[in-house]
Amino acid sequence: MTIATIKDVEFGEELPVFDPDTSLENVKKFATAAHWFGPRFTDHEAARKEGLPGALVPGIMSQGFLAAMIHRWAPQANVQNVDTVFRAPVVVDEKYHITGVVTDIDEASGRVEIDLTVTNDAGETRVFGTAQVQIPTG
Amino acid sequence: MTELLDVEALRAKFLNTVFDEKQFELTAEDMSNYAIACGELATRYTDPNDPDFQAPPTMPTCIQPKKRMPKGFPKIAGLGMDAGKAVQSYKPIRPGVKLTGKTHMHDIYTKTGRSGRMVFFVNRMDIFDSDGEQVAWADTSIVIRERPKE
Structure with a gap:
């Protein structure tokens, strides 16, 4: 289910897991767009x-995945x-999984806080x- | 082996003074490709023809200052590692808008673990549009692991 307004959001709700594209081809496209050519x-x-x-997935790309x-x-x-926070390298062509959980909701303002984690196949963070996110109030 | 840094002295001398300023703009092509590579599906980030087309919200962190450290900042032994990024968005960034990034050293702090002390340097780029309104800021944290002098 996708979220339309703040009324759809529940405290403790887990976001659908996202498996980002960390292929070398995609990272090259990202590096070109970001002008990060190392x-x-x-x-x-x-x-x-x-x-x-x-080869490493740039930290700014991991942030973009979030x-x-x-x-x-x-x-x-x-x-x-x-x-x-970049705790350990994210390596190109390896599989990663991003999880997220809603940790705070302010229904009046539509503001939501979400904790996000990128883990590898071994479950290592x-x-x-x-993230601080503004959701439409209605 | 390195001497332990005098963090308080570095804070007093270098924090909160702009040491780099650069002008730049983001192209629609780069903004769209950045968003698509990150897995964005929302057309306001991926499609330059969307009437609300704008840079993806984390893109300001890819802008690098011309100078990495303030003039006169001491050379520090050890490999600096990218410890993290933070970004705050105030206004949408549209393609082709002339932007100015002003960078200052925002924080220096330490954490101590079993393997010694780690020093974190946080540089913040404040980004303004051509009207002088702030559209975003982006932080880069670099960590250096110290070892006490033997």
């Missing part, structure tokens, strides 16, 4: 030479603030964050 984001071998486990997930749940939501 080979650590677009070339596995170059990244490994830097001591990394492989906002996209919110808009998939609530298409008219206005994402006002996203605070993101790679990125987490909090």
Whole structure:
């Protein structure tokens, strides 16, 4: 179910899980749009030479995944603030899952707080964050 | 081995002074491709023909200042890692609008764990439109792990 107004939102509600596209092809498209051209984001071998486990999904892309997930749940939501902590690398071409839970609701203003987490297939947290979101009041 | 940084002295000297200013604009193509790559479905972010077309809300974090640190900031041993990003949106950012980003060091703080002290440096870019109205800010946190001098 998608969210139209604040009345549709429940405290503790879990957002539908979002599995983002972390393919090398997609990360290259993102890096071009963001003007972030480092080979650590677009070339596995170059990244490994830097001591990394492989090419990295830029942190700003992980942050973008979080906002996209919110808009998939609530298409008219206005994402006002996203605070993101990069705990461990997100590696290109590996699978990740983004979960979110509503932790605060102000029905009068339409303001909602959502905790968001990016985990890998092993269930390890790679990125987490909090978003402040404005939902239409009616 | 590095000397422990005098964080209070760094805070007193470097916080809250703009050390970089740059002008830029975002193109419709970049805004749309950024949104699509992130998995956005809302057409106000993906379709330049949507009457409410605007930059995806986290896009300000991709704008980098010309200078990474204030002039005179000490060189710090160790590998700096990107610890996080935060973004606050005040107004939609439309394509082709001339924007100004003013960056200051917003915070310096420490956390201590079993492996030693970590120092976090937070740079904030305040972004204004051509009318001087603030449209967003974007924070970049860099962390450096210190080791005490032997």
